[in-house]
Amino acid sequence: MSATRSPKVTDRVAPKAAEPPPKKKKHDDDDGPDFATLFRAWLESHRASMVDSLRRLGKQPIGSFFTCLVMAVALSLPMGLSLLLKNVERLGGSWQRAAQISLYLEMDAGGRDGEALVTQIKGLPGVADAEFVSRDQALKEFQQQSGLGEALKELPDNPLPGVVVVTPQEVDKPTLEALRQRLSELPKVQQAQLDLVWVERLAAILKLGDRFVFGLTVLLVSALLLVIGNTIRLHIENRRTEIEVIKLVGGTDAYVRRPFLYMGALYGVGAGIFSWGILAFGLNWLNDAVVGLSGLYGSDFALAGVPAADGLSLLLGAVLLGYIGAWIAVARHLRELAPR
Template identity: 80%
Template sequence: LALLLDNVERLGGSWQRAAQISLFLQIDASEAEGQALREQIGAMDEVAEAEWISREQALLEFQQQSGLGEALKELPDNPLPGVVLVTPREVDKVTLEALRLRLAELPKVQQAQLDLVWVERLTAILNLGDRFVFGLTLLLVMALLLVIGNTIRLHIENRRTEIEVIKLVGGTDSYVRRPFLYMGALYGLGAGLLAWLVLAYGLGWLNAAVIRLAGLYGSDFALAGVPAGDGLSLLLGAVLLGYIGAWLAVARHLNELEPR
């Protein structure tokens, strides 16, 4: 789920376009002034992209999308102003509002418009996804500790007589505990490797459908695989959880196994 959320966030262009700032210029702004303003805005650090839409292009798009093409041809003059569409680098409500106010003060800008509702919805969705993944991670960690702890407990019960003999001849708790800790770490390593393989195969299987869907929208988006760093972190985390689960299980039951 964390990898899928990361892939969703990779759709940065789509998220950012939902938070675009539209700068409506004054009617008397010329083509050269609009292009110059676009270049000025595009050079700002907070801006990822700036696109200039001339009055003629805006009217043409409006005719195509509104279905009022014939009626608009009867107008004596083009009533639409030139527009600069600004795509920000970061989708943050406070940052975007500050950028909008800054852009509104530029020359020839009559109005700077930003749909903050989309930004708030986007931020809420991403935060919800992060919280859901974090909560599910905690549940899975506890489940893994419980499973490995129970598995180690069964091994301890099966070797109860052996452990009592070892302690009877002077074996220390550390000596008795060590093989079970190794066993827990090996269980974690095996689980991590299996999870990595299943995750890589699952993303590859899902990616075929994602590519077909993206192609229908004229996009070349594809799911990213499992990064090597994330895979190694998965293995390390699984080994540590296996070790911790084994240690907790042994610490709980070792005191009960005193020689009689």
């Protein structure tokens, strides 16, 4: 009897395939919140800061109103003077009109010669416009302006020559002088006259006005930063204990700074709106007297209002100044409120 070999345990059991290592469970805390969550949290933080700033300003309506009013007055002065300078420049005529070149024609030049000369001059470079004034028209204008109408009627002949008035494109002294010299060489032109003294005087007056407005703007902007900085400083002092507690529990400087920056920007919004209204009302009130005065001189001149672009620039500048003033004030006092 043959002995049978009993199978070993290893023979009866099939080899087991190697299992892959267990995957490590992914926890949400490993990667942190996604971008959408962080963005919503950021928006909510800014919304809460702005609402808190509005609420605190609403608790002190009188103080907030007068702070905005002081800022509005400081903004209105330089902007108002700048608008008045623009109106004065418009009243005195454009630069091109102030620098007109008068070409006095020869006595034997007729109307056809004058019109032909105007056509030739308009084709020259650097010339914006040209107009011919005949001898008869010049005499009528002189009679009306001088008040010597009856005396001039006694003259046997018209003593005034024809004139071509040339308006240049650019107002530059060397360019104007070169253009005058070229025009004086044209046929039928006896004399070319350019009143450069008036151009230089007008330029000096407007340059002086621009510098005065710039200097006043710098001074008032500095005062405005001091006003908004002092106002924000008072708000910081009123919340000193609250800020120290926030910093003790881990609040960042950006979190502490944010409500005060919104407060400064809101002060700027109010000041910009008030300043725009002050300028519009002031120019409208002053315009009545200007229209009456210009009517006495037979003119229809009137002050222009506040352009929309200038008003929006004023509003944006006020918001920016309020933001910068608040930032300076918070940056200065935030170091003093570090927890001890």
